[in-house]
Amino acid sequence: MxxxxxxxxxxxxxxxxxxxxxxxxxxxxxxxxxxxxxxxxxxxxxxxxxxxxxxxxxxxxxxxxxxxxxxxxSGYQQDGMLVEIARPEIVALTKKVGWPVSIAIRVGKNMMLRDSTHANTSLTFSQYYPGFTLPLLDSASGKLSMAYADDDEREQILKWMRADQDIDPDYLAEAEMALNPEGIRAKGYAVQGRNYFNHTPGKTSSIAVPIFNKGRFEAAMTLVYFVSAMSLNKALETYLPEMLATAQNITAGLARHKPDANLSAA
Structure with missing residues (x-):
């Protein structure tokens, strides 16, 4: 391309x-x-x-x-079960830790929110609803998605981004070098020190962990917290174990789900 x-x-x-x-x-x-x-x-x-x-x-x-x-x-139903299974889990996690949690999937060159608990907590600056998008290389969920993509798929996405005249090539080259997919997969999570592509630029940080479906990356589950509240290391120490456990519960729920026979035959 x-x-x-x-x-x-x-x-x-x-x-x-x-x-x-x-x-x-x-x-x-x-x-x-x-x-x-x-x-x-x-x-x-x-x-x-x-x-x-x-x-x-x-x-x-x-x-x-x-x-x-x-x-x-109307013909897209792939992530309907994801949201159904994840919803009670992320609501429970937000109730436990206080911070909003979201589920996002990759759509083209962006990550798109499919569900979030911003409306379930006061610890948020803004509300974010399904359909809100974030850039792949400037969000914890996007970095996670890129890290778990196959090598060929990741390279194809980067080709699309290089062809996009609205993306500065120097920025893209720097972001690509900083991505480190192997490191993210080894740790099992990705972070964004400050979120600049949202309603309150620079005021929040994010941690994202993977959700899998039949062994393949399905979505990112992201916790967002105020930068002023704590350091990134403290946030990881405090919330990462609960996040990983919640993501594992969602992954297990997806594994138990059996596709509708009528949809499979369509």
């Missing part, structure tokens, strides 16, 4: 993802989020409106996703 095959299509997807993530955006906000000039953003939004995926809010120059966006995921 030498580059992004259809740049306009990639930009349209970026715009739709941004609108869906924020719920309501102005044209200028869409332009910045998609990294395109204002006239291009206008053409993209007009196309999305024509296809019924986006609509303009009444009496306001803001644009929001329509219910038709949900149809794009």
């Amino acid at each position: 030498k580059g992004v095959p259809i740049q306009s299509f990639s930009r349209a997807i970026s715009a739709l993802k941004a609108i869906n993530r924020h719920g309501s955006m102005t044209m200028m906000e869409i332009s910045r989020a998609a990294g395109v000039p204002y006239p291009t953003a206008h053409r993209i939004v007009q196309t999305l409106m024509y296809e019924g995926l986006v609509e303009q809010e009444p009496a306001r120059k803001r644009y929001r996703p329509t219910a038709l966006v949900q149809s794009l995921s």
Whole structure:
């Protein structure tokens, strides 16, 4: 893969993802989020409106996703059981340690939250809901996912990122060298000293541990805590054993689950 095959299509997807993530955006906000000039953003939004995926809010120059966006995921059921099994486990963990816990899977060049307990605790700066995305190389969950990816898969992801004109090549080279997949797999966890790609940049740190399904990496379970509350070493000492035990419970639950025969035959 030498580059992004259809740049306009990639930009349209970026715009739709941004609108869906924020719920309501102005044209200028869409332009910045998609990294395109204002006239291009206008053409993209007009196309999305024509296809019924986006609509303009009444009496306001803001644009929001329509219910038709949900149809794009109608055939995707892979992580439904993951969320069902993980939910009671992460709620119990948050009740025990106080900090919010999330489950994330890799989607393209990002990690996407599938569930979190931010609404179950006061020890959080912001709420994060399913669909929120984080960059692969600047999040504990993303580093974990990259570490457990097959070598060929990891290299393909990095090729996509190198072809992305919005990603600084010097930053990417530095982040790639710092990744250390072997070290992460040996330790069984990944960390992010400060989270900069969230609603409160620099104010939280994260620890992520793996969840497996039939021996393969399935998702990352991440605990987020205030940087001001404790050092990373103290957080690892205090919370890592509970996190690993919870992740093992989820892994065991996935192992016990038998796929629906009707879905398997589809």
